[in-house]
Amino acid sequence: MMRGAAGPTLVLVLAVGVLVAAGVTLLLERSLTRILLGIILLGNGVNLLILLGGRAGAAPFAGSTPPGAMSDALPQAMVLTAVVIMLGLTAFLLAVAYRSWYTSGDDEVQDDLEDRYIVRLAESNEVSTADLGGEGPGGDPEQVDPEPARRRLRRDGKSP
């Protein structure tokens, strides 16, 4: 980092750009391992971005550095927290990828349920007609509905 308050160095800004771009590219892959690598790169890019938000300078120790030349310690503290969180999440995702490979043979992220259902319907050239409520009173022997037709007849008989 450079000294003074003229803003961050271009190198760091470029590094953020490259890390985020590479991370996003890897995130678009199907394999969970590559997605994991993408998340790591993306996370590092974001952490660098946070670091850019604070002022660069000397170590922030009272007494050894004049207050004007101190670096901003807060973004560094935040980055530390974020790094720890990312480490935990990365470890978890690694475990998921391993378990996925263990149970299904590969770690590919599959299409979701609805997608596969629609593809199956399209392949067999069918329409999704699932009217599940189409069961009249005749379908249930215990259902005791009064028969509407007879009632109408009786009313007809009353009124001339």
Add this chain to the structure above:
Amino acid sequence: MSALVPLPVVVPLLGAALTLLLSGRPQLQRSVSVLCLGSVLVVAAVLLVQSYRFGPVVVRVGGWPAPVGIVLVADQLAALMVLVSSAVTLCVLLYSIGQGRAETGETAPVSIFHPTYLVLTAGVTNAFLAGDLFNLFVGFEILLAASFVLITLGGTEVRLRTGSTYVVVSILSSLLFLSAVGLVYAATGTLNMAQLAGRLDALPSDVRLTLQLTLLLAFGIKAAVFPLSAWLPDSYPTAPAPVTAVFAGLLTKVGVYAIIRTETLLFPGGHVATLLMVVAGLTMVVGILGAVAQSDLKRLLSFTLVSHIGYMIFGVALSSVAGLSGAIFYVVHHITIQTTLFLVAGLVEERAGSTDLRRVGGLARIAPMLGVLFFVPAMNLAGIPPFSGFLGKLGLLQAGVAAGGVLPAVLVAAGTLTSLLTLYAASRVWNIAFWRAPRLATATPPARLPGLMVGATTALVALGVLFTLLAGPLFQVTADAATDLRERTPYVRAVLPRDVP
């Protein structure tokens, strides 16, 4: 009194450590978790009364004054959220204990479940009480990390497939939130929300809009607002019933809470009101159309969950006191009702062997109590008049009409349509699963449903009905909270007593 504020976060965390130590003794472990969540419930009730009567309760963690140190703030909105969420988590915990005891169907590995569940609760309450953006981020991370464990519980192939989608999407939204936090700090030099309220106002409007949209994008993914909601209906239904229930009730609502907080405290003035309204309308209509097309009860409920998020976003977009008040009331109502419905779906699965509507039927005759437990919250969700769902929707629609203009009018129409379609979806489930000739997906002889599961579900149904009976006082609290949110000064003055911007 301010010593009470950290307790909803600290007690579940300590409880998590204790339950992990007690993993060899399930009975003791259960009592510890119930005791923890019970005490959080009591603390939350005291905090709500306190913040309603005397304004926001603030605690400075470690004794550092506000802009330097971290603050936890329990204003009316936060206290109300903590109260409702702890009531719901307690009921779901009892339900899961009942399920674990029954040994029918699926049993969660108890030794991991309880600590993780308590950590999840701590994360949720921390997000509600957080007084600065980074602490809000940490709260989100705590609850997400716990939710990752809960959603892949057991590690079966199906759960890993859906769980990995959920994990990746959640991490991505967290990274977006983190970069927004970094950008906010770079632009203003602080993350304390009360101080940000003043400093963000002084920023150039384009920078401010960029920050607002980045935060909104991150929270939009978490809250499952329409174009960002595709992950939800695919990942929630595969988890165990109590886990799905608590996720559906709470996790998206934490996102909605974050949207309410940032849109009122940090970025007031409704600069993105049009965007929010369009998105809210699309969330309602697209979500409920998805629900109508589903043939599985859990997936159907997941789609109604997405759809009804739209109502809350509509209230936020109106940014009037009536709109915000309606949105907060709707959040409270929806947390309870959506959780109840997922618990009932779990009971249906327990009794009938499946939640697939093609395979179950006639449950109202086989298990009349189950019918009642489904019918009341389903009609409540659809907004049938006496219930709180009707009152919440009515409040929001009235606020929309009062706002005037074309877009709010369109939104009012969309809200009415969504309500009707929800009624259609709910009565379709009723007709198929509860009303036709009895049909079960399991051949095992019927065992009595465990009393604790039914009891916990009944308690939540009763809570939903209680919101109906107490709608007057509840609306008073939400209107008061909305007024405070609109004014901003009560919050800012409570956190930073010296310099009010």
